[in-house]
Amino acid sequence: MTNHFYITTPIYYVNDVPHIGNAYTTIAADILARYHRQLGDDVFFLTGTDEHGNPAARAAERRGLSPLEHVNEMVKRFQELARRVNASNDFFIRTTDPEHERSVQKFLGKLYDRGDIYLKSYRGLYCPACEAFYAPKDLLEGKCPDHGTVCDEVEEENYFFRLSAYQSKLIEHFDKHPEFVKPQSRFNEARSFITGGLEDISISRATLKWGIPIPWDESQVVYVWVDALLNYLSALEYAGDHDLTPEFWPASYHMMAKDILKFHAVIWPALLMAAGNKLPEHLFVHGYLLMGGQKMSKTRGNVLDPFDIINRYGADAFRFYCFREVTFGQDGVVSIEGLDARYNTELANDLGNLVSRTTAMIEKFGGGLVPAATGSSESDIASLAGFVTTDATAAMSRVDLTGALEKIWVLVRRLNKYIEDEAPWKLAKDKTAANRLELVLYNLAEGLRICALLLQSFMPETSAEILRRLGQATKAGGLRQGILWGGLKTGGRVIAGEPLFPKIERS
């Protein structure tokens, strides 16, 4: 029986400019998706865009377009970002998809029928940009802390969801599922927020038009966050040629940055409970990529544009850097200087050059054919490869992406050292050492093949290219059997091509 693995990114707000944080989350989810495909799991990987709400509606108005015309254009940049980072998503959901809208209405209708939604008049300070109410204390000089705009004193009748009714059930779920939210610190944070007391939340807006109508009261639209969260469920219903829900729900992982933890760890589970759905197995909450120790922001001017980076370094290098440099789950500092350093030392010098020297030596000393294991197969390289595989896959199962890369590099470094220790160029001059030479070349090629397989989810293009140069089938990427020592297909032609990662020269 094949294991099903459903992973999601948040849906990104279509009116914003795609930034490095979107890319980061998407790549993280993609790495896990690819990894699980490699394990042979049946994977569904979802990303998409959140398209309703006031900011998009107003931007459309300013441009003299209908909201839909506007978002149809804006969505392209996010689809482009997914392509450029090499995301292997199985579907791209848009909350303006008619199927999604119907699904949201159906879901809310269910909660309404069950009595978990009621009408209540609410009065407060409302930020139109956030589409949220603020307590006077939360405002900075009377203005929205996020947008710096004046909040309006608003009184409206809204539909409320009985979030408060789910407090104890939520805590129970947290206590029964200590791995529900990862890392642990985020679990604690979410749990303590719940124990601190939950209030019912407004799930509709009366003043807004650009949204999904409340099915039993079309004068109101669904609050964007409820609309957005439901994408995880609705997409399964129509992304395939049949309803995928039975196979893929509950989700294995929702990936997200720390700023939207509460929506996912509190409101989302409560909504699911109310509707009688299963809860996602895990939420994984990652940190921020910082520039100069500060959160990136347009006003500070300390932003890294993911498109720029990919244009200069390639998608693989970018993917590698994000997870090599910053311990996944924590905040971490990134910079162009850091990227250059990692690129040159680890990609060009360690990995790229290892590929070059290995293929060059097989070319010069081994007739250009992928060597076979000869004589005794005694090799501490083989055992190290085994340990590294075990460690790296264990790290992946903990979603410790940084740890996995660290382990893989132990093998990369060891292979470089192995070349120095064995000095094939000396063995090549000694006629009695022919068998030894072939074994050394074999160990190098086989070690490198295993590196390539372990790196496949992180750097799919590089991985395929390494395999190609070693005369291996590019698709032979299985991690259950293919990863075992001895899987090298021998006899094929090695390709000694251009450097995988040409050095970056910096002024």
Place this chain on the structure above:
RNA sequence: GGCGGUGUAGCUCAGCUGGUCAGAGCAGCGGAAUCAUAAUCCGCGUGUCGUAGGUUCGAGUCCUACCACCGCUACCA
């Protein structure tokens, strides 16, 4: 204010349940080698493990207080 976290070599950080735990990578210095993208490999660190106490035969590793920074949360007066 409450809760939680962090503070270890110049830099980024590993160090789980106390006894080679004083480490890794990068940067720097010296050397070897030449298959390779002058790429690699080897050697070199006297670090008050935030501060001050305490528990223990023994503490980055446990306890207390304090300092700094961060996150969540609250708001009495």
